[in-house]
Amino acid sequence: MKKDIVRLLLLLIVTPFCAIAQSPDVLVVNKIKSNGNFPGSLAFLDSKSGKILKTIPVGNEPHEVAVSTDKKYALVTNTGSYREPSNTLSLIDIAQQKEIRRIDLGNLWNPHGAVYHKGLFYFTAEGSRVIGAYDPEKDKLSWINGTGQDQTHMLVITDNGKHIVATNRGSGTVSIYDLQGEDPLQGGS
Numbered sequence: 001m002k003k004d005i006v007r008l009l010l011l012l013i014v015t016p017f018c019a020i021a022q023s024p025d026v027l028v029v030n031k032i033k034s035n036g037n038f039p040g041s042l043a044f045l046d047s048k049s050g051k052i053l054k055t056i057p058v059g060n061e062p063h064e065v066a067v068s069t070d071k072k073y074a075l076v077t078n079t080g081s082y083r084e085p086s087n088t089l090s091l092i093d094i095a096q097q098k099e100i101r102r103i104d105l106g107n108l109w110n111p112h113g114a115v116y117h118k119g120l121f122y123f124t125a126e127g128s129r130v131i132g133a134y135d136p137e138k139d140k141l142s143w144i145n146g147t148g149q150d151q152t153h154m155l156v157i158t159d160n161g162k163h164i165v166a167t168n169r170g171s172g173t174v175s176i177y178d179l180q181g182e183d184p185l186q187g188g189s
Helices: 002-019
Strands: 026-030 039-046 051-060 062-067 073-080 085-093 098-104 111-117 120-125 130-135 140-146 152-157 163-168 173-178
Touching (some): 039 073, 051 085, 062 111, 073 111, 085 111, 111 152, 130 152
Parallel strands (some): 051 073
Antiparallel strands (some): 026 039, 062 073, 073 085, 111 120, 120 130, 152 163
């Protein structure tokens, strides 16, 4: 009888822990900075256990990752090397832990910095001196704006959403954009 009670208690204690599946709460871009233009990967980690749950391939020499507010999507910038620049973004479905789209940016070379704000992933394209916005639901580029500065590198959007600030490492400058009106991505912003 005593053994049965111990077994029952162990079963009640262990079962909830077995039923809890590990889910990733950290995404890590695995950069291969070699100037050899090699494919990189994105790792899904569980910070509590310290385990890598899954690693998936993304584009050549990825640099940054941004996550949507609802944690549905992640976007990886595939920068490529400076000898062989890339022009793609990888859209990741976080729940499925897989790349669902490889977005071809056409003439927008060396995508680098990335942030998410109000339904759009904003990114820089160093080789093209621009900032762009990608809509993952519509699968389209929503906005492109030139900085006129060399190597537009990283960007942030202010908490109130009224300004985009981008660093231009090649020029040693900072670009600040005022986002105005109901739809700041329309002309005049």
